[in-house]
Amino acid sequence: MRYNWNWAILVTEPYVYWILSGVLWTILVSIAGWILAFSLGSLVGIARTLRQPVVRAVAGAYVEVFRNVPLLVQIFLWYFVLPEILPPRAGTWLKRDLPHAEYWTAVVSLGTYTACRVAEQVRAGIQAIGRGQTYAGLATGLTSFQVYRHILLPVGYRIIVPALTSEFLNIFKNSSLALTIGVLELTSRTRQISEYTYQPIELFTAATVVYGLMTMAVMLAMRVVEARTRIPGMISVEAK
Amino acid sequence: MAGIDLAYLVSTLPLLWEGMQVTLLLTVFGVVGGIALGTVLAVLRLSRTKPLALAAGAYVNFFRSLPLLLLVFWFYFLIPLWLGRPVGGYYSALISFILFEAAYFCEIIRSGIQSVRHGQIFAGLATGLTYRQTMRSIVLPQALRNMVPVLLTQGVNLFKSTSLVYVVGVRDFLTAADVIGTRDNHIIEMYCFAAVVYFVLCLAASISVNRLQRRYAL
Numbered sequence: 232m233r234y235n236w237n238w239a240i241l242v243t244e245p246y247v248y249w250i251l252s253g254v255l256w257t258i259l260v261s262i263a264g265w266i267l268a269f270s271l272g273s274l275v276g277i278a279r280t281l282r283q284p285v286v287r288a289v290a291g292a293y294v295e296v297f298r299n300v301p302l303l304v305q306i307f308l309w310y311f312v313l314p315e316i317l318p319p320r321a322g323t324w325l326k327r328d329l330p331h332a333e334y335w336t337a338v339v340s341l342g343t344y345t346a347c348r349v350a351e352q353v354r355a356g357i358q359a360i361g362r363g364q365t366y367a368g369l370a371t372g373l374t375s376f377q378v379y380r381h382i383l384l385p386v387g388y389r390i391i392v393p394a395l396t397s398e399f400l401n402i403f404k405n406s407s408l409a410l411t412i413g414v415l416e417l418t419s420r421t422r423q424i425s426e427y428t429y430q431p432i433e434l435f436t437a438a439t440v441v442y443g444l445m446t447m448a449v450m451l452a453m454r455v456v457e458a459r460t461r462i463p464g465m466i467s468v469e470a471k
Numbered sequence: 472m473a474g475i476d477l478a479y480l481v482s483t484l485p486l487l488w489e490g491m492q493v494t495l496l497l498t499v500f501g502v503v504g505g506i507a508l509g510t511v512l513a514v515l516r517l518s519r520t521k522p523l524a525l526a527a528g529a530y531v532n533f534f535r536s537l538p539l540l541l542l543v544f545w546f547y548f549l550i551p552l553w554l555g556r557p558v559g560g561y562y563s564a565l566i567s568f569i570l571f572e573a574a575y576f577c578e579i580i581r582s583g584i585q586s587v588r589h590g591q592i593f594a595g596l597a598t599g600l601t602y603r604q605t606m607r608s609i610v611l612p613q614a615l616r617n618m619v620p621v622l623l624t625q626g627v628n629l630f631k632s633t634s635l636v637y638v639v640g641v642r643d644f645l646t647a648a649d650v651i652g653t654r655d656n657h658i659i660e661m662y663c664f665a666a667v668v669y670f671v672l673c674l675a676a677s678i679s680v681n682r683l684q685r686r687y688a689l
């Protein structure tokens with residue numbers, strides 16, 4: 232194997248700035264996607280545990296649809312298909328006037344996809360709490376809403392912290408798919424620079440290290456969350 | 472978008488089927504290779520030799536911290552450098568699928584084996600079975616029942632992930648749909664059709680896995 236090593240490429244201008252901006256975009260897409268995934272996923276997950284059959288069916292359908300279509304296909308649907316099937320004015324706005332359209336598309340597709348996985352975890356967390364707690368809450372005169380607010384959710388979320396950690400990590404990894412619609416995130420930038428400079432090994436090594444560091448950072452942060460919110464004497468569970 | 476032209480969709484089916492064959496082949500080879508390598512890793516991870524266990528653990532953690540897409544690019548650029556000639560996206564994608572999935576299969580197999588309680592091994596040995604007999608007739612049947620549904624689910628996940636070969640230009644199902652759609656200016660129908668096909672196949676697979684799990688659960 233003949234290869235001209237040149238590690239200095241990583242700190243050469245303008246490439247060093249490209250890599251840094253790639254890292255920044257990866258973080259921006261992932262965090263924004265996670266906010267959407269966590270809020271939407273919580274709603275859907277709670278809906279799956281409610282008593283109304285219609286609400287449960289809609290939430291269940293959401294999970295099945297988003298879980299069973301590859302993320303890449305979902306990204307294409309959001310980016311290429313949605314603007315065409317919307318009313319013309321909305322479609323044109325999405326295609327022409329929305330600033331950073333590819334960024335928002337990536338956030339929405341990652342967020343809605345990860346939401347279905349978060350929803351399953353939230354549901355599992357709520358269902359892991361014995362029925363007795365709900366009955367006890369209702370018997371003491373709490374409304375259904377209060378039972379969720381004060382009993383099921385505070386305990387349920389604490390149970391699923393480890394499972395949410397791995398979903399949060401997944402969103403960082405999945406954000407690399409945003410390159411297919413032109414978001415210049417880390418993977419996209421490293422591929423671009425390695426094509427310009429013919430130094431793929433250095434660049435992909437750098438990207439590998441950065442993804443590893445992001446994984447570690449997320450795990451450390453979530454470990455703090457887990458320690459802060461732990462209920463003494465309880466063991467965490469994960470959804471099947 | 473004026474209705475869906477059924478005759479047009481039918482005319483694209485032969486090309487799409489060629490793409491689907493590539494997708495299925497990638498999935499099957501990925502699962503078989505991943506399980507083979509994953510089993511070795513799981514055995515190493517559970518071995519009493521510390522360095523081996525640590526090395527296997529490091530492998531698993533390393534590959535689980537990477538996006539699959541980055542791995543595909545790694546091999547797409549690295550293998551030609553290594554061999555001195557291009558091998559195309561297919562093999563680089565397949566190698567990255569096997570290496571990547573092995574990390575996940577390793578964890579599934581390991582937890583499957585660990586789900587069998589130690590007392591079962593002791594009981595087997597105490598009744599006079601050899602270690603090998605204990606493994607074969609007591610531990611492995613239970614471990615397999617616990618891990619087969621998860622292994623299958625991971626296989627379905629890989630089936631969805633194979634669509635990533637789009638980025639290195641391998642003509643799998645999604646890429647075929649994309650190429651045909653761009654060629655005939657029917658991109659919307661083709662993407663929607665691809666989504667429906669993936670949905671139906673994955674839903675059918677996950678329903679069957681659930682049934683299987685319920686029937687064979689201990």
